[in-house]
Amino acid sequence: MTELLRVRGLNVTFSGFRAITDLDFTVSAGELRFLIGPNGAGKTTLIDVITGLTKPASGSVTFDGTELVGRREHRIVRLGVGRTFQTSVVFEELSVLENLDLAASFRRPLGALLRRRRDTSDEVAEALATTGLTALADRPAGVLSHGQRQWLEIGMLVVQRPSLLLLDEPVAGMSRPERERTGELLQEVAREHTVIVIEHDMEFLRRFASTVSVLHEGRLLCEGTVAQVQADPRVQEVYLGRTRKESTELIKEAG
């Protein structure tokens, strides 16, 4: 597989605090990669650096051979890197359809934007169908539920046809059926795109993840399948604060 995203020697500091230290991270084209780690591990920071929101102290991020560090956010989007945020931000006063249409129109020249939207483009209609929001197309996005907002955001990403999608905790705060639906949506999206997902939910991870990277205190702890990662004593230590041996002893005592 060809490398799509390549992070090398990345260091990020926030007024003295080292959020990311000497990180090397690679994602190949077509992958569905999950990024996990305890709070403060640097997951969101990594995505922020890739998308230009945070400037790193040193290191390089290349996407399809192009250096991303130092580029402005909208330029990076135009290269084909899209993202969502932990708290979904949709434009509440615009309708669901207008939200998607705006996302889909970003490559139009500015002059063409001065015209009124006359019809719904095929890709927007397709995104409405994929996200299950067709019936709500003309309602303001402000009336959507939390789950529907996340789907709309994913839809807005997909109509932009990015080569790399970065999703920051897409199922946080969702009900079980909403998670199921999101997982299916994710798999559908991952079929045609390279996707990196930050996720905490272990059950969700077990169901949908193929490759997992574990971050801890700004460093890459390990990488592998869900089973490999779960069996890794270092991961257990990070998550439980103890080694497996200690944990089992603890359970025995309790039993």
Add this chain to the structure above:
Amino acid sequence: MTAPQVAATGRWRGRVAGPVLFLVVALLFLAAPNLLSPFRLDLLGKYLCFAIVAVGIALAWGRGGMLTLGQGVFFGLGGYAMGMHLKLREAGPGGLPDFMVWSGVESLPAIWRPFANPVFALAMAVLLPVTVAVLLGLLVFRQRVRGAYFAVLSQALAAAFVILLVGQQGLTGGTNGLTNFQFFFGLDLYDPADKRLLYLVVVLALGATFLIAWQLGHSRFGKLLVAIRDGEDRVRFLGYDPAVVKTITFAISAGMAGLAGALFVPMVGLLSPANLGIVASLELLVGVAIGGRYSLAGAVGGALLVNYAKTVFSEESADNWIYLQGAMFIAVMIWAPRGLAGLLADGRALVRRRRRTRSPVTSDQPAGAADPPVATTPAASAPEPSEVAR
């Protein structure tokens, strides 16, 4: 009628109501010369000039969230460009404007010379404000200065502009500004018939500005502007550069203010720093806030209403007006943050809901009645007063 039919007529009514209202109001304004005395017509013409500025403010502030407290600067740039031309016309070839003679200026300053050309002066009335707005916008919006910081910056610009004008007495007429205009492109400004013609030009200019803003608001550009107002950072991650979009909008609103200034000068017959300083800029804004900044019609109505009220109350007692204006502004901010237009929209929604609950069977349900249940956050997420500074 079946539900889809009702929905179709509703949509049809929605599409026709706006243009019909526009035409009715336009006809009223066009008929005004036959209904009003020349004195009142002059006043109405002046209000309409402010209404042109109001359309620009509604675009920049209501749509784009840029609270511009310095719109008087652009109004003034347009006004002075026109005023300089008119003064030169009156002085005749080789002559000096009256105030220059009084301040002992002996030859025409170089900066005045090109304004003898009417085409140049007209173009400058719009291009000068646009250029200043583009430069300021690129500088400020690129650096992501917004909200209250942008508001303060624009107000400082108004203050600086006035100081500049007052300080350059020989060049600008100082505190008195430019006065004593008699002719405007062949029109005699002391002749009521010619004045009527000028009034009609102002009405047409307002109509054109309104339509431009209307089209902008309904285009994708307008939607993008609303998106930037409500989530500038998110828009960046959709691949748009908010700074460019905001700068263009700011420049358009500046151009509108410039046009208004250029028409104000012949309409009123004078232009002084008092017409474009901080207080004047705020007055322009207060009208838009009271009328409703999210609605173009509201902004125009608010500008007319506030200026009319100002005239009425000032005729009785000039001091009371400023208190009344302040009270009105506060009342609107507290009880109707979306202005009178917002109150009207709320009232209409209330009536519609009443009617729907009264006959819940089929008749008034819109076509989308079969919508799946959705979380009911209030649909009209009306921005709160605290968002004024955004």
